[in-house]
Amino acid sequence: MELLVLRSIWSGPESLEPLLQQTVDAGFNGIEGPIPDSPTARREWQQQLQDHNLAFIAEATTGSDKSDSGNWWIPKPERSLQDHLDDLRWTIEYAAAMDALFVSAMTGYDAWSWQQNVDFFSQALELQQQSGITISFETHRSRSLFNPWITRDLLQQFPQMQITCDFSHWCVVCERLIDSEWEILQLCASRARHIHSRVGFAQHAQVSEPRAPEYQAALIAHERWWDLIWQSQKLRGLPRTTMTPEFLWDNYMSTLPFTQQPVADVWQITCWMAERQRQRFAQLGKTKLGQTQVSQTPTNIVQPTEHSRD
16 A cells, blocks of 8 residues: 655645645645635646646535634634535545545534434535545534544444544533544544544644654654554555645644744644654554554553654
8 A cells, every 4th residue: 555645735835836836745645735716726736736746635625614713713603504515526526637536525513413414415525426526624613523422423324424534623522532432533534535644632633843742742642542443444555645744834833932033843743743754654564463452442551752853
């Protein structure tokens, strides 16, 4: 199984050429981000991605308001179920033209009823079937898959549903590391298409510095969950897996009071995480599946007492 490591568009320069050149120079395999609105920008993106030999994962964000610069990614209560479907349909329509590997979608609304969720995902999966474009639904705060239990129920309701696993969000929602929900993690692993390898903890969806010793318990827990996904994908015979170290600036990175100075460097962390996971994936490939322990509920986990900034 091959690992493709992508970087988020939100972690780099706004201009396309510097963004892509930085991505190539750092050894990433591609970009994850939204499809540009204008035909001219889409054509430029597609050409530049081809020229740089970069893969692309199309990001869909439904039911939001792009004019709200402060919280544009948050679903708006007044946006209807049909609005969410229309937003998703728009991304699907252009994903094939952009040669996207698939669509990773922040969809739905955490305040929806069970029936609203069923209605939405029924129709979203029909869009997937009709278009032939795979949709990977992200586990994300404020969205339908905002906690482990609603995600479990929807995965059981829709056996064909695939997900982008960003477990950092669940750590905040549940206010704990989520080894307590091991059976749900196993179910998620069996449906995982894509991983966002950000590290969260009980009070924030992004640790300020995953190399710091105070965050080692959170880092190791997330890696345990990602190993579970990789193991499942190997057993399913997937030829390729994808991962985006989605460390971000925009209020994800902690800042100092008054000055708003970031306490760490997002791009440096992103590159460190990418290389660490490449090495771990390569090591996992040398381990026979029968020798791995991630399929078992973790007990008596010993956290490290030493730390290295490899």
